[in-house]
Amino acid sequence: MANKSVWSDNRFWQRSATWVTGFASILLIWLTLDTSAQISMGNDEDLKNGVQKRVPGPTVINYKITYEMDAKRGHEVPVIGEKEKFFGRDDYSEEEAGALLHLGKLGEQAKNCMDCHTILGNGAYYAPDLTKAWIDPAWGPEGAMQALTGKNTKEEAMAEFLQHPDQYPTHARMMPDLGITAKEAKGLVAFLKHMSSIDTNGFPRNFGKMQGAVNGK
Numbered sequence: 001m002a003n004k005s006v007w008s009d010n011r012f013w014q015r016s017a018t019w020v021t022g023f024a025s026i027l028l029i030w031l032t033l034d035t036s037a038q039i040s041m042g043n044d045e046d047l048k049n050g051v052q053k054r055v056p057g058p059t060v061i062n063y064k065i066t067y068e069m070d071a072k073r074g075h076e077v078p079v080i081g082e083k084e085k086f087f088g089r090d091d092y093s094e095e096e097a098g099a100l101l102h103l104g105k106l107g108e109q110a111k112n113c114m115d116c117h118t119i120l121g122n123g124a125y126y127a128p129d130l131t132k133a134w135i136d137p138a139w140g141p142e143g144a145m146q147a148l149t150g151k152n153t154k155e156e157a158m159a160e161f162l163q164h165p166d167q168y169p170t171h172a173r174m175m176p177d178l179g180i181t182a183k184e185a186k187g188l189v190a191f192l193k194h195m196s197s198i199d200t201n202g203f204p205r206n207f208g209k210m211q212g213a214v215n216g217k
């Protein structure tokens with residue numbers, strides 16, 4: 001008994017298992033609480049007071065969103081700028097903006113965008129990642145999509161494309177007409193705009209290269 005190795009001692013393993021399980025549980029609880037706090041959605045007050053939340057409130061659709069390099073973090077981050085009109089308005093209330101996002105979320109689920117696209121890391125890579133589609137310069141004033149759709153704003157160009165994707169084939173792969181109505185398209189574009197404002201730690205990593213996914217530029 002005196003020379004018995006600690007490695008063959010049952011109690012040693014029992015105690016180790018207890019400690020490891022205990023430590024891992026505490027770590028997981030702490031990580032869960034930390035993550036919940038980090039991803040809790042902000043509100044209109046935060047936006048008005050310039051408090052930058054990882055997931056801004058729905059009324060972020062009233063603001064201009066750009067994507068800028070953050071040297072310290074080593075990747076691009078969404079930056080919420082000045083007020084910007086969205087379908088002619090920049091004064092959506094929390095309820096109105098929330099209702100638009102809700103409509104977009106329902107549309108996204110009903111039409112199963114994730115069958116082909118990736119949204120916040122979930123979905124497929126048959127078609128461009130949609131997480132930052134709103135800030136894809138292809139939709140901007142100099143981008144190909146405004147000219148192609150004959151629209152003067154980003155949101156109108158995107159809504160037009162979503163309703164008739166088969167009329168604007170720009171890619172080897174064409175997005176099929178999913179029967180999206182004008183109302184649904186507005187919700188979907190709000191959903192895409194809000195999603196682009198979420199700080200995803202620079203995900204998707206290759207967004208810089210994918211910018212202009214629509215027309216390869």
Ligand code: HEC
Binds near residue numbers: 212
């Ligand atoms: C059957 C596959 C499929 C489904 C389902 C689908 N898409 Fe697409 N989508 C595509 C393809 C392919 C392209 C690239 C088309 C092109 O560039 O001409 C595309 C392009 C896009 C673009 C332009 C991408 C960019 O980077 O700017 C947007 C925005 C978009 N889709 C939104 C949606 C939304 C929202 C849904 C769900 C309501 C959806 N798509 C459902 C296949 C699909």
